[in-house]
Amino acid sequence: SIYMLGLLLGAVISGSLSDRIGRRPVTLLSMLMMGAFGxxxxxxxxxxxYMALRCLVGFAVSGCTISTVTLGTEWVGVSYRTHTVAISHCCFSIGQMALAGLAYGVRNWKLLQIAGSAPIFGLFFYIWVLPESARWLVMKGKIEEAKKLLQKAASVNKQSIPPELLDQMTPEKKGKSGNILDLFRKPHLRKSTLIMCYAWFVNSLVFYGLSLNVGSFGLDIYLAQLVFGAVEIPARFGCIFLLQWFGRKKCQSFFLLLGGAMCLIMTGIPKDLPVVVTTLAVIGKFAITASLYTSYVYCAELFPTLLRQTGLGLCSMSSRVGGIISPLISLLDKYRPAISMVILGSTPVIAGILCFLLPETCGKELQDHTEAAVASQRLPGPATRCRHCSPAARTAAAPGHPCA
Structure with missing residues (x-):
């Protein structure tokens, strides 16, 4: 719970800070904090x-997570956003699986703490290779810096950007930063913010709820860590195709409903059928993992650039609240058996229904302002306009890019 508190504080502060000073500095600072405090x-x-340091590690992890997701999302075209988030999240799953083997072999907690934290210093070279978001630079009026980054990206992909196309980039009249209150000023943003915050809360609640209850499924704790980490990989990569075929809204709703249904079904399965219970739990973990992945992609596309990091930070904060509450839910089983699974099952069902009220963002360009976000909901769908990227990014894209 202390670690989750750190994640919560990091979500509150890092999101807004990244919108103000940039994605790159927040990412680098967060990685340094993760290694040092870890x-x-x-x-x-x-x-x-120890608790204080773990809280600071959680703070850094939260800042690094939301900054890297936003940075990756803003650098790729529409058709590759899902790939970016999937790859980054699969690294989390691989780390979870590696932790199972590491913990099994290293039983001394101090050595385990060092072995799990020290490798972050190997990313020190990011200082020279990690770019800032070109989109963020444009929104801040730093046009020349954005042009240099786009030209460098084009050079890496063996492409070139016509000078006249770069000349079309003009600075904003006022490169102001958004704040949390701006998410609630417009009706459409207020609705999206509230629904996504609840969806993130539920994702974390069920994700950690199932993981913490895995000991009651009859599995060895190390094996459970390995299995629950392994099932996340196909869940995330499967979403790459599902999100493109069916859209963000339908997938988000379906995964939440499926995860909730599995938890509710588990309440009616006798404890003398551990194989059935474990199978349902794995399916539920699969669905919630897919929902969690979808929410990152969906959330990054729902909010305009000026508020994107702030919106992700607020949603991440809601997620951390769910993570803090999750360990306490299992205590309710002392008063009435299976009540924890009823909560873990009913809350995602409600979230899945609410997500049908959100707009579809699949195939639409990222919006820079709240006014543009409103107008985008009235524009024709992907079939009548470019569904991949802006002209500058399209020119800089690699040959394999759909718009190259």
Missing amino acids: VGAAFAPNFYV
Whole structure:
């Protein structure tokens, strides 16, 4: 719960900070904090210092997560957004699986803490290779810096951008930053914000709820960690195609409904059928993992550029609240058996229904302003306009890009 508190604080502060100073500095600072405080926790003189350091690690993890997702989303065309998020999330799953083997082989908690945190320092070279978001630079009026980054991206992909196309990039009259209150000023943004915050809350609640209850399914804790990490990989990569075929809204709703249904069905299965219970739990974890992945893609597309990081930060904050509450839900089973699974099943069903009220973003360009976001809901669908990227990004794209 202390670690989740750090994730919550990081979501609140890092999201807005990234919109103000940029995605790159927040990402680099977060990685430095993850390594320093993670290794430092192994040398904590007492439990209170250890908790404080773990809270700071959670803060850094949250900042790194939401900044990298936004940075990747803003650098690729529409058709590759899902790939970007899937790859980054699969690395999380691989890390979860690696942790199972690492914890099995390293039983000393101090050595395990160091072994799990020290590798982050290997990413020190990111200082020289990690670019800032060109879209964010344009919104801040830093046109020349954005042009240099686009030309560098085109060079890496062995493409060239016509000078006249770059000349079309003009600075904004006022490169102001958004804040959390701006998410609630417009009706369409208010609706999207509230629904997505609840969806993220539910995703985290069920995701960690199933993971923490895995010991009651009759599996060894190390094997459970491995299985629950492995099932996330096909869930995330499967979404790459499903999100393109069926759209964000339908997939988000379906995965939430499926995950909730599995948890509700588990309440009626006798405990003497552990194989059935475990199978349902794995399917539920698969669905919620897919929902969590979808929410990252969907959320990044729903909010305009000026508020995108702030919106992701607020949704991430809601997710962390769910993570904090999740360990406490299982305590309710002491008063009435299976009540925790009823909660873990009913909340995503409600979220799945609410997601049908959201607009579809599949095939639409990212919006820079709240007014543009409103207008985009009235524009023709992907069939009548470019569904991949802006002209500048399209020119800089690699030969394999659909619009290259």
